[in-house]
Amino acid sequence: MDSGHNGDFAIETRGLNLWYGDFxxxxxxxxxxxxxxxxxxxxxxxxGKTTLLRTCNRIIERLGYVRTTGSVFVLGHDIFGDDVExxxxxxxIGMVFQRPNPLPISIRDxxxxxxxxHEARLRKVSAAEEDEVxxxxxxxxxxxxxxxxxxxxxxxxxxxxxxxKLCIARLLPVKPQVLLMDEPCSAxxxxxxxxxxxxxxxxRGEYTILIVTHNMAQARRASxxxxxxxxxxxxEHGRTEELFLSPEHSETADYIEGRYG
Amino acid sequence: xxxxxxxxxxxxxxxxxxKAVFFLMTVVLVIPVLLIVGTLVVxxxxxxxxxxxxxxxxxxxxxxxxxxxxxxTIWLVVVALLASVxxxxxxxxxxxxxxxxxxxxxxxxxxIINLAGVPSIVHALFGFGAFVLFFRxxxxxxxxxxTLAIMTLPVVIVATRESLQAVPQAFREACWNMGxxxxxxxxxxxxxxxxxxxxxxxxxxxxRTAGETAPIMFTGAAMFVPFLPESVFDQTxxxxxxxxxxxxxxxxxxxxxxxxxxxxxxxxxLMMNAVSIGFRVYLRGMKKW
Numbered sequence: 139m140d141s142g143h144n145g146d147f148a149i150e151t152r153g154l155n156l157w158y159g160d161f162x163x164x165x166x167x168x169x170x171x172x173x174x175x176x177x178x179x180x181x182x183x184x185x186g187k188t189t190l191l192r193t194c195n196r197i198i199e200r201l202g203y204v205r206t207t208g209s210v211f212v213l214g215h216d217i218f219g220d221d222v223e224x225x226x227x228x229x230x231i232g233m234v235f236q237r238p239n240p241l242p243i244s245i246r247d248x249x250x251x252x253x254x255x256h257e258a259r260l261r262k263v264s265a266a267e268e269d270e271v272x273x274x275x276x277x278x279x280x281x282x283x284x285x286x287x288x289x290x291x292x293x294x295x296x297x298x299x300x301x302x303k304l305c306i307a308r309l310l311p312v313k314p315q316v317l318l319m320d321e322p323c324s325a326x327x328x329x330x331x332x333x334x335x336x337x338x339x340x341x342r343g344e345y346t347i348l349i350v351t352h353n354m355a356q357a358r359r360a361s362x363x364x365x366x367x368x369x370x371x372x373x374e375h376g377r378t379e380e381l382f383l384s385p386e387h388s389e390t391a392d393y394i395e396g397r398y399g
Numbered sequence: 400x401x402x403x404x405x406x407x408x409x410x411x412x413x414x415x416x417x418k419a420v421f422f423l424m425t426v427v428l429v430i431p432v433l434l435i436v437g438t439l440v441v442x443x444x445x446x447x448x449x450x451x452x453x454x455x456x457x458x459x460x461x462x463x464x465x466x467x468x469x470x471x472t473i474w475l476v477v478v479a480l481l482a483s484v485x486x487x488x489x490x491x492x493x494x495x496x497x498x499x500x501x502x503x504x505x506x507x508x509x510x511i512i513n514l515a516g517v518p519s520i521v522h523a524l525f526g527f528g529a530f531v532l533f534f535r536x537x538x539x540x541x542x543x544x545x546t547l548a549i550m551t552l553p554v555v556i557v558a559t560r561e562s563l564q565a566v567p568q569a570f571r572e573a574c575w576n577m578g579x580x581x582x583x584x585x586x587x588x589x590x591x592x593x594x595x596x597x598x599x600x601x602x603x604x605x606x607r608t609a610g611e612t613a614p615i616m617f618t619g620a621a622m623f624v625p626f627l628p629e630s631v632f633d634q635t636x637x638x639x640x641x642x643x644x645x646x647x648x649x650x651x652x653x654x655x656x657x658x659x660x661x662x663x664x665x666x667x668x669l670m671m672n673a674v675s676i677g678f679r680v681y682l683r684g685m686k687k688w
Contacts, residue, residue: 197576202499228578239569241588251587252577308577 147211148173148316148346149194154208156189158201163189165370167208171363176338176347178361178378180354182398186370187350191318194348195231196224213315229256232309234319238301240293240308245285248293248304249275253311271311279307279337299330303337317341319349323356335360354394358382366390439662446659460623460645461652465660470627471540471635472667475615476608478544478631479551484601486548487555494556495563496585515553519613522550527617541631543619550614551604558603562596563589595682602675606668612639622648638664 149171156164163186171177179187192198193210196217210217217227229252240248249272257263272289276282281303285296293304302322309317319338323331338347339360351357357364357378364378366389374381374390385391392398403411450464457463498504526546536542566589574584612620620640628635642660645652 195576197572200575225578225580228576233576235569235572237569239567239573241570241573242592251574251579255577255579255583305573312577 146170146172148213149348150211151190151193152209152211154190154193154210155206156186156193156198157205159203163370164193164206167370167372169365169372169375171346171348173346174343175363176342176349176361177363177365178357179348179350179365179367180352180357180393181367181373182393183352185367187365187367188320189370190367191320191348191350194316194318195228195233197228197233229312230314231316231318232306232312232314234302234305234309234317234322236321237325238298238305240296240301240304242292242294244290245293245296245304246272246289249308249311251308256312275307275310276304278310278341279303280333280340281307297330299326299333302326302330302334306334306337306341314345316346316348319347321350321352324352331356354382366393368393436665439658439665442655443658443660443662446653446655447662451659452663455625456623459651460649462656465638465641465663467624467627468636468638468641468660469663471620471624472609472638474540474628474631474635475544475547475619475637476605478540479547479608480601480605482545483548483552483555483604487552488559488597490552491556491559491563492585495560496581496589511553511556514549515557517550519550519611522546523614523617525549526614531618537632538617538619538621538634539632540619540628540635543615543635543637544631546614546618547608547611550611551608554604554607555600558600559593559597562593562600565596566592595679598682599675599679602671602678606671606675609671610639610664610668612643615640616643638667 147170149169151167151169154164154167154169155162167186167190169190179190181187189198193206194212194217198204206218212227212231216222241251243251250268253263253268253271258268273282273286276285281300284300285304293301296304302325306317306322322338323334326334335356338349341347342362349357349361361378364376364381365372366374366381366385366387368389374385374387376386381390382394385394452464452469453466454464455467456465494504494507498507523546526542526549530536530542530545531538534542536545570588570592571584574588575581579587615637619634620637621634622636622640622644624634624636638660642657642664645657645660
């Protein structure tokens with residue numbers, strides 16, 4: 139374990155700065171995301187919330203011109219450490235995208251994709267075990283009853299709501315501890331949004347969930363802690379109801395009242 | 400209130416005129432194709448028979464069939480494919496999936512575009528110098544096919560890269576974020592979803608390879624070989640070069656024989672293209688997004 143690390147945090151950033159080329163997108167971000175909780179990040183477009191989210195599993199680095207200083211600890215380990223294997227990082231930290239992105243293969247293969255990649259190459263996995271993993275993952279996301287009769291049909295035939303649930307389900311078989319969600323409901327209709335929010339709410343406790351949202355009402359409904367960001371800095375971080383009812387900073391108050399953003 | 404004003408009528412006239420001009424240009428485009436195919440069929444069809452297709456030329460190539468040339472073309476195309484497809488697909492995979500966007504990559508891309516623009520006679524001279532002389536392959540199917548392969552490499556690379564890039568980025572993201580390596584992503588998601596485009600490119604390459612004359616003239620095609628090639632080190636006859644010979648180099652060749660050769664050649668190319676289109680339609684139907 140790294141010295142001075144607080145065990146209550148699933149994700150902890152210290153003095154994190156990030157540049158896209160010459161443009162600084164994150165300024166000295168110190169964030170602690172508590173284990174087993176849902177933490178939402180709100181803020182106007184371009185405030186750095188998606189950047190911060192994408193730094194937590196280092197997928198941001200895929201853009202070659204990104205530079206960071208400071209550190210990010212996930213589950214107590216510095217993910218920028220020298221001996222860090224990105225494949226292991228991404229296995230522990232699942233990510234859900236704005237637009238559901240099921241692979242153009244069957245529902246079954248989608249759910250088992252990561253499992254086959256990580257588990258089935260280490261040991262022999264029986265068909266029965268695969269079926270078990272498949273069923274339990276789909277049950278956890280409340281999708282089993284809808285799709286159990288068409289597991290071998292292409293996943294792209296599902297509705298957007300079902301696709302997004304499937305995208306969450308396929309993360310579960312490799313037992314990640316952290317789920318990052320980048321506006322997971324913004325492509326869905328109100329009914330789908332409600333269903334996916336309900337699902338996210340159910341997953342708390344078992345997983346640490348960090349969710350970026352544009353929708354303040356959603357942050358309020360579906361998160362326990364809330365982080366307000368503005369221009370690359372964290373302005374305020376607290377329990378969701380407190381942040382919305384009695385914000386400490388005037389910027390936060392102005393934003394949640396809709397005066398800008 | 401809603402009647403046409405003079406301005407409306409003038410706009411409408413201009414619009415009709417534009418449409419007529421564009422339609423005319425389209426017709427102009429189609430006419431040569433129809434004329435070529437029509438002439439070939441009318442003049443060449445009487446020459447076509449099983450005997451024409453499956454016997455060797457006789458009487459100083461003024462009679463008989465085209466079998467050695469047909470077989471030779473197949474040899475040339477197959478060997479050229481074996482050389483160019485692995486190289487081209489691998490290069491395209493590197494450029495599309497791995498290469499960072501830097502000066503080297505951009506230089507390579509530029510080189511590919513330039514390679515596509517090199518005239519085929521220059522390829523022929525390069526092939527002659529490099530394969531026939533320097534690598535001591537002599538005039539052979541191998542030398543000719545490698546020359547064709549180099550000439551068609553850009554087609555394979557560009558077609559492959561385009562079909563790779565047509566695979567939505569979201570699929571790659573999804574894979575990477577489940578901890579798949581680039582290679583696992585390519586194998587499980589990118590290639591299965593781009594294979595139709597790659598095959599199309601390959602088949603287009605075949606049709607182009609089959610029709611080229613200049614690159615094989617100095618490197619492996621012979622005017623007349625009485626036997627069929629037995630290995631890649633033999634010289635061979637080829638359809639395109641045979642057509643060049645019967646049309647321009649030999650005297651007393653009956654017109655219908657010349658047109659017959661041309662008809663068979665163009666039929667091969669058109670059939671290849673048709674197969675390519677068929678493939679694409681079929682595989683696109685199987686695509687699931």
